[in-house]
Amino acid sequence: MSPAAQSPEQEAFARYLSTRKILIADPSAAARSGIFKVFQELGAKSAQITLVNTYKQAQEQIEQVKPHIVIAEYELGRRCGLDLLQNQRQAQPTETKETLFIVVTGNTSQSAVARAAEEDIDAYILKPFTVEVVRKTIMKATLMKIRPPEYVVQIEKGKALLAEANLDEAEAAFQQATTLDPQPSLACYYLGQVKYLRQIVEEAKGSYSKGLEFNKIHYKCLVGLYELLVGQKLHSDAYEIVKRISQYFPANPKRLAEVLRLAIVNGKYEDVEKYYAIFCNIDDRDETLIKYICAALVVCGRYYLSAKFKTRALELFTKAAATGTGRVKILKEIVQALLDFDMTKEAAQFLAKFPPESQSSDEYLLMSFKVLNTTGNRSQIIEKGRELIQKGLQDEQLYAIMIQRSLEARLTGAAETLYYQAIEKFPHRKKDFEQMVATMYET
Amino acid sequence: MIKADEVFNANDFESIRLHIYFSNTTTRTEIRDPKKNELVEIGDKWLVFELPSKCCAKQHSVLIEITRSSKKSERGPKDKPDKEIDLLSVTGKVHHVQDLGEDRWRVTIECVQFDETEWTSLLNMYSSRQAEIEQFFAAVKG
Structure with missing residues (x-):
């Protein structure tokens, strides 16, 4: 493009670009090369353009080089390119205001687009791109920054x-x-x-x-x-608004967590089940989404237990366990909920769902002990409990059960020792433990 | 009153996923795994791909078939989840090859023979989505 053919905007843009540092982060070498060429044609200097292919490299370059323009693929390995912008905002808030951040990606989903818009990035370009679209979009975004x-x-x-x-x-x-x-x-x-x-x-x-x-x-x-x-x-009003936000800005797991939380706060448990049904249709579910949906199902299940809808509760627990396969925290919450409502048999059934490789984990051992507390004899319970305490497991209920069972077995010395250990480890439960051992001195 | 599937719609999570099948008719070789091939740029009757190295040379004749993954709504009860929808079949010539390192090449194909309707459809699929995205951004940030 000869200088004589350039408009004033194009000249301003070329002048701007000629002094700017540019970072292009994309796993695809061909995409990096294509975008590099576009910037060269627009007036950027080759020495000022850095090309990287991983998230980690991109983050390092942002910290060291502080580029004025960042072009990132949405899918950077296992990380999202938008996380670069989030991190940059936290680390360099002033510089980030001046930085142009553009996503170039093959991800056409509304969830990705909405997330990018929420992050307030400057432009979103689809791959496969045409050179003209890249040129026009970069120019428009840049002119918005330099000539707003x-x-x-x-x-x-x-x-x-x-x-x-x-x-x-x-x-x-x-x-x-x-x-x-x-x-x-x-x-x-x-x-x-x-x-x-x-x-x-x-x-x-x-x-x-x-x-x-x-x-x-x-x-x-x-x-x-x-x-x-x-x-x-x-x-209630907040729930209606957050539902509206989610309607237009899908796939933000934090937003979904708020939708789920408010659904529960507002007693809209049937909404949670509807969201779950939709969730099952999503092919690419990220870890956070799974975690929030499972947690919401467990909370709803607990509500149904309290309202004596045991069958409904078990259905939700089954869904949560199936969806959160292998996630021991979810299983732990389910077993605890069932024990809290004296459903020992069902608690044991969910305990059996812990994957084999997790059965030496603290979560499993504690849950296993709590189920044993409802099914085993006193000496078995005390022996197991001692084993867990010696192992170093820290759990309020473990100590509460051991104190109670020791008192029942008239092992007052052991009960007293456990009491002092418990109030040291769990000072916020001091009154509860005091009440338990008060009976020791009464009898 | 907003319904649950308006708040949380599985379709919103679906992206266009292209599959590129590359055959070098000059050397009678092909790249069977479409995951190794990527369509990067579209030009005026030319396409730029990222392909495994040494798949072709300048002036070689190639046949490229581009499909996309089907959406759930496009699949019948008997269709497999990996059903693909045909988009474009192109016969072309290798115009330029660039070694990108790490056994990857950037290959520019001059499209010689193809269905115009399919070509326009492919371009429109992306240009219309790009336009929607720009409108959405303007509305969100305005």
């Missing part, structure tokens, strides 16, 4: 004033911003933030809602409203 429209300038001015706690001037800046764009949802969001800081909660709610009238999927307004409702403990 007046609306964005005004918002940034307001944000800076907000950071200085200058609420009056920040509010004025955001109000001004609302006149500079036909759909000023972002300005409404920041006005809401100002109102919230002034503790005028209803007006904050009004601002977020107004932002959502302009744009019903404005992420910041949705999250602002949600956090406000949670703060006011309006769990």
